[in-house]
Amino acid sequence: MTGAPAGGSRRGTAVRGGARSRRTGGAAPALLLVPALVGLAFLLVPLLGLVLRAPWGELPARLASPEVLGALRLSLVCATAATALSLLLGVPLAWLLARSTFPGKRLVRALVTVPLVLPPVVGGVALLLVFGRRGLVGEHLHEWFGVSLPFTTGAVVLAETFVAMPFLVVSVEGALRAADVRLDEAAATLGASRWVTFRRVTLPLVAPGVAAGAVLAWTRALGEFGATITFAGNFPGRTQTMPLAVYLAMESNPEAAIVLSLVLLLVSVAVLALLRERWMGGASR
């Protein structure tokens, strides 16, 4: 059980190492190196500010408090659920955009990216107008099934999916465009229906793109604030995710807000590092 994957990953490492040494034969030109380092600093220095200003002594107590743990748990659960929902809906959507032709496709592709540029708060209001108690769809949900989405954990997941799914769609569509369509044809000549082709050929081929898209979507969902607080409201344990808790803590106790931000940061970095390890192991097998 442990032997085969270990051998596989060794092989994978060797292959990657070879590729790296070939690519970085010379020194990086200054024209690239300088902006690269400035860019890196620009991204990392604000983070450093948080780390330096954080009252580290408070960290253990904060982490142990049920409110923080609740918000953290809710954040992780909702971001993961939103990612799952994004995968379920976004991968087929990406396939449609990459592999089929229909009138107005350019427009649809542009519309899919709208949530990327829409201020999240506006997105939240839009969701309320559709899924709210008096919304286009929500009204009937409320009337017929007695279901009211706003102020529920489900609403958090929906809000996060709304802002996160475009990242997944864009990433997966790119991967699909890069994948060789002729392999799909090869599968068809072997008797594979379009669904089987998608499941057994297309999807495994674009798996790295799907994984990258899922990570983007997950991180975006984890940090989601505007659409969530607008559509789902803010109630501890039910709809108060970490970013909401951070925002409100900022009102009364900025230092606590910094600690909460760091907690969110550390947890997300840890999760991503862990997943990366998993994927790397899986990819090289």
Added chain:
Amino acid sequence: MTLSADIRVTRAGDFTLSAAVSAPPGTVLALLGPNGAGKSTVLRVLAGLLPLDAGRVVLDGTVHDDPSSGVLTPPERRPVGVVFQDYLLFPHLTALDNVAFGPRCRGLSRGRSRQVAQEWLDRVGLGDLAGRRPRRLSGGQAQRVALARALATEPRLLLLDEPLAALDAGTRMRVRSELRRHLDDFGGVAVLVTHDPLDAMVLADQVVVLEEGRVVQRGAPREIANRPASRYVADLVGVNLVPGRGLGGDRVAVDGGALTLPDAPVGEVLVALPPAALRLRATPPPEEERAWPVRVVGLESQVDRVLVSVEGPPDLRVSLPTGAIADLGVRVDARFWVEPRAEEAVVYPRPVVDGPTSPLG
């Protein structure tokens, strides 16, 4: 398995393909032609990857594509296997799973598919490499896996798109003879696309020559080699082709002179002259009209002979023993007379080019 297809496709631009292809069971049919002639388009139509604009595709009496009646069988439901030009093995699957893919899709259990796949890999001599991913297979190995994958679905029509083109010369020779063996065992119709006449000669029972979307010649390989119908085919098989006019009484008028050829038909003819059937003379022969005055434009060494290109009319290639080059003083720009040996020339009526209205064979 009988293949009968009348293929008419118009592609973007002004390219139209119009070709009738048919073959009885057990035939290996080679589609020979230059790049862009429409060979691969024929394969795509037969595989169901490209719908016809007009015409029909019939396999064993079953219509698979007929725009006039709206019949179109998708590729996954045709009894067809394809070996693609660059094989298109699934990079994420092992050789075994690549070959097992077809049987699995055609309804066999997972275990049984793998068993079938292993048998096929054994047959193409790659049983040991079942666990390898395609990127760790050599070109020849990948070609054989692709062949096994196509055959594992037990197709009745096997399509091979330039199956040897991606291989280096040495591998190609070996794989070609192996392929011949597998094609001999294959009971259905195999259609092989190639631009290499040697592939056609070694592998095919029937050759169809396509040029610019039209069939310019069809027949047995030997027939194609001996009686090329176009300059392209003549160049491919290395024969000089001289158009002429049969005047009756064994006389054939050609550009730059006349020939006496036994049994020459009357009317438009083609005269095929193998390079070895021509002789270079420093002086005109006694019967001057039986030879052409020419100028040497090129020399090319070929094992123990030299191929001399001369400019006429007509332009010809003459094969001489290496020693004769020195004896005659052959060099570029030197002037000679070319005298054909009539007994080695083949004269035949100029074939009528296959049109869209030609009946199915």
Added chain:
Amino acid sequence: MAVALVSGLAVASCSVPDQDATQVGDTSRSAVVFAAASLTEVLTELGAEFERSHPGTSIDFHFGASSALAQQIVAGAPADVFASASPEPVDQVVDLDLVAEPPVVFAANRLQIAVPPGNPGEVTGLADFADPDKVIALCAPEVPCGAAAREVFALAGVDAQPDTYERDVRATLTKVRLGEVDAALVYRTDVLAAGEDVRGVDFPEAGRVVNEYPLAVLSEASDADLASAFADHLRSPTAEDVLRTAGFDVP
């Protein structure tokens, strides 16, 4: 007193072009006012009026949450006047000696129940906030209207059952406006400002928890005279009318 200052300002305003000949036009003097978001409408109106009656001046506003504004002032934001929606943010600024004079209360606000038109939840008083079947929005306890709401519920002995703690008054009101909640507790001024979209329901305990709006001229003011003049303007009879019309109490 106010009149004297204003006339002094008029003199000063005339003298400015003499001091700096390049500075021409009628916006040669300006003051930046940091003000609580709930003051947006009234202060914009009063600012425009001030600019009309004092040609050559410009009052620029920066509206936001009072606590955030206080942090920005502490961090060195170029503010001349600070009008907060509660005393605590001003206290932060006072503690750091950043005010020119002690802050004064120029307005007060009280809570009111906000319901959507037609009052679908049939909310009549604070007691309805304890009904778990009603959808209720409150301001988060971290922001002033939430703190005030908590106080009111304590006084009334009501155990409120909110469905959401909104980040500020406006977000709370949006929920009412869209009909997503049956009732919310916000300031009376907000209910009035929302017009037709929101109805207000008064309750007796509201008068016992009054939210005071302190005003401070900051010591770092670039134009202390203009800043003081505008601060005084906010306490003039004209301002009192505007404030009362908007639903504020004036001390």
